Amino acid sequence: MLSSNSSQAGLQTRSQRFNQAQDPVSKLVFELSKLPGIGEKTATRLAYFILKQDAEYARALASALVNAKEKIGLCSRCFTFTDSDPCRVCSDSRRESSLLCVVERPSDVFSIEQTAVFRGFYHVLHGVLSPLEGIGPDELKIRELLSRIEQSAGFVHEVILATNPSVEGETTALYLARQLRPLGVRVTQLAHGIPVGGMIEYTDRQTIGKAMENRMEIS
Numbered sequence: 450m451l452s453s454n455s456s457q458a459g460l461q462t463r464s465q466r467f468n469q470a471q472d473p474v475s476k477l478v479f480e481l482s483k484l485p486g487i488g489e490k491t492a493t494r495l496a497y498f499i500l501k502q503d504a505e506y507a508r509a510l511a512s513a514l515v516n517a518k519e520k521i522g523l524c525s526r527c528f529t530f531t532d533s534d535p536c537r538v539c540s541d542s543r544r545e546s547s548l549l550c551v552v553e554r555p556s557d558v559f560s561i562e563q564t565a566v567f568r569g570f571y572h573v574l575h576g577v578l579s580p581l582e583g584i585g586p587d588e589l590k591i592r593e594l595l596s597r598i599e600q601s602a603g604f605v606h607e608v609i610l611a612t613n614p615s616v617e618g619e620t621t622a623l624y625l626a627r628q629l630r631p632l633g634v635r636v637t638q639l640a641h642g643i644p645v646g647g648m649i650e651y652t653d654r655q656t657i658g659k660a661m662e663n664r665m666e667i668s
């Protein structure tokens with residue numbers, strides 16, 4: 450039988466509705482749908498996929514999640530995710546201490562490391578400035594970045610701002626450049642251009658514009 454409050458059901462948020470639903474499948478779908486890029490539809494598909502596997506898979510997945518969460522923390526120097534503090538990059542004495550690369554997320558460290566081009570150290574901001582979402586300098590690891598450079602006593606010569614080429618990423622880079630220059634370091638930014646293997650015809654205008662601005666002499 451419907452409750453007397455049923456007319457208000459439409460006003461409830463999705464989260465309230467799921468919290469009320471006690472059945473395990475809805476709970477699983479609700480938790481999965483909190484993941485970035487996962488909507489309710491995908492969450493439902495994932496939930497049914499997990500349920501179709503044998504119990505061992507669910508146990509392995511759950512323990513991998515709990516294990517990762519318990520063992521992984523932030524590196525006290527660069528703020529990337531790590532299971533040892535300082536992280537492997539920060540403890541590598543063969544790296545160049547004069548170079549510091551500033552990125553938005555720990556996954557960016559991983560992507561840049563994959564290229565094996567950069568041999569300096571990193572600093573993870575954990576986001577970008579976004580006044581609309583209430584994210585100001587205090588919400589990011591900016592104070593930590595500035596004090597890290599001050600404490601390096603001139604060891605850091607160049608700070609590479611590797612924020613994403615989005616509006617927020619560019620705003621953050623400009624803000625950081627203004628804060629960093631008075632500290633006497635060279636501030637550079639990644640060149641944004643047409644991706645290797647990409648075609649001008651299929652590249653968006655902004656990328657072509659950036660590529661043109663950052664054009665280099667052919668040696």
Ligand SMILES: [Zn+2]
Pocket residue numbers: 524525526527528529535536537538539540
């Ligand atoms: Zn580190």
